[in-house]
Amino acid sequence: MAPDSLAGVALAWADQPGDLPRHFESRQALEAELRRLFPAAKGNLSPIRGGRRQAEALLSRIQPARYAKGRNFLDGHVTHLSPYIRHGALSLAEVRDAVFARLQAPGGGGRQAGEKLINELGWRDYWQRLWQQLGDGIWRDQEELKTGHHPGAYAADLPADVAEGRTGLACMDGFIDELHETGWLHNHARMWMAAYLVHWRRVRWQAGAQWFLRHLLDGDPASNNLSWQWVASSFSHKPYFFNRGNLERYSNGTFCRSCPLSEQGCPFDASYEQLEAELFAPMPSVRAGNDRSRERRDPRRRGSPAASAALSRPTRRR
Amino acid sequence: MQCPILWIHGEALGPANPALQAYPGRPAVFVFDAELLAGRSPTTGDPADATPQAVSLKRIGFLYECLLELPVSLRHGDVVAEVLAFARAHGADGIVTSAGTDPRVEGICQALEQELPVEVLEPEPFVELDGKVDLGRFSRYWRRAEREVWAAASQEQ
Ligand SMILES: Cc1cc2nc3c(=O)[nH]c(=O)nc-3n(C[C@H](O)[C@H](O)[C@H](O)COP(=O)(O)OP(=O)(O)OC[C@H]3O[C@@H](n4cnc5c(N)ncnc54)[C@H](O)[C@@H]3O)c2cc1C
Secondary structure (H helix, E strand, O other): OOOOOEEOOOOOOOOOOOOOOOEEOOHHHHHHHHHHHOOOOOOOOOOOOOOHHHHHHHHOOOOHHHHHHHOOOOOOOOOOOHHHHHOOOOOHHHHHHHHHHHHHOOOOOHHHHHHHHHHHHHHHHHHHHHHHHHHHHHHOOOOOOOOOOOHHHOEOOOOHHHHOOOOOOHHHHHHHHHHHHHOOOOHHHHHHHHHHHHHHOOEOHHHHHHHHHHHOOOOOHHHHHHHHHHHHOOOOOOOOOOOHHHHHHHOOOHHHHHOOOOOOOOOOOOOHHHHHHHHOOOOHHHHOOOOHHHHHHOHHHOOOOHHHHHHHHHHHOO | OOOOEEEOOOOOOOOOOHHHHHOOOOOEEEEEEHHHHOOOOOOOOOOOOOOOOOOOHHHHHHHHHHHHOOOOEEEEEOHHHHHHHHHHHOOOOOEEEEOOOOHHHHHHHHHHHOOOOEEEEOOOOOOOOOOOOOOOOHHHHHHHHHHHHHHHHHHHO
16 A cells, blocks of 8 residues: 555445545545545645544644743744644543643643643633524624624625735735635634724625635634624624734734835734724714713723734734 | 444544444444535525535545544435435444534434434533533633633642
């Protein structure tokens, strides 16, 4: 058998006519077979391989303390476990136990080193519990938008330039290519894309959520739709948005360096206050008048003066 | 149940699947859900969208590679019809599966139950929380859950 071959584990019962094949000469052969079996499914296989073995290899490499320090950076240490967890190749309980074991091993750092990672696993559990409660209602706005815009002001469909990854923005086009090619994106990239689509392009979050679900290997209406709603502000006190300084910092400038709009025309190149004024309409009930105490009550402004916002935003995510 | 078959669904493609654990060696089946892959179920598409689009090939490939590492037959089509046909082919007296979060799993179990008894096993939870849990915001959930999760960690030592 070729080293690249993919053979299913042996079955203790006989095949039936119509069973799908469980043996392939190569990954390429699997891809060709899937094209034949699922003609409506577009694109290629992801370079990310499925399966328990891959999942265990990743699990053995988790570093909770490094994770806590670097998780907001695109090149920071994150686990890449989400597709395996989503489909139960690994259960969340197994990941939890592996983290505990790592923390308790010599040099593991104990509880403090693991708090961030365990907290993130908690986010998954939280969204799953909400899905159970909401059912298919997870596709509807959970609360009214806090953007000052009527829901009808948002376009129903994904714009063609976004769907094709030719927005002209090096960052967004890079993320879109990665989504389409690999089916996995860093959390921060997902947040930036969602904010760009919903706030800058003013598209309904559902259009973006649906697009993500087609491509993400970890695509899950719970984590996905509710994160989109968190960005859109139908499941949070304020819309999530970002500026160039934030994206540049957490992507180590990689995109901005090669972006044709770097010098002029970057829609993110502004202070948070400028962007807020540009993207959102005043919320009549909370922002009427010039009264400072009223202004403070605007949920979007709470505790986020523009100067420090570039740094504080990423930790106040979702 | 003396001789059930196992229905494996897309939330439990690993050895922690409680159905695989409770009935090792029993015939098991996974069905590539045609409607779901076409984007016509709320698992993959907005129910309000009139023009559903199919799930990309890489997602199917990922599932396929997970499935090749499990003792499971693979089918494609209507899940209920395929699972029942598999059960008949194996002379099964019932179907065992694992609980899912997706309401689609529950719906399929209800349809299967019209024909055969269905046993739904709960996977090990991330954290056990008794009674009603306030899910209004993550912070409220986490105030309760965090303590329980870490209590379990110290028991492990
Ligand atoms: C717009 C948007 C859409 C998203 N869609 C999905 C989705 O469809 N499926 C999905 O699993 N996650 C989704 N996320 C959450 C998060 O981005 C991914 O879980 C994470 O980036 C996966 O990478 P990782 O496994 O390296 O995560 P790590 O940071 O290494 O975290 C470990 C595990 O914790 C869980 N986790 C971490 N962060 C989150 C989070 N914010 N929400 C929920 N669970 C989390 C995941 O299971 C993850 O595998 C989305 C986030 C946003 C902003």
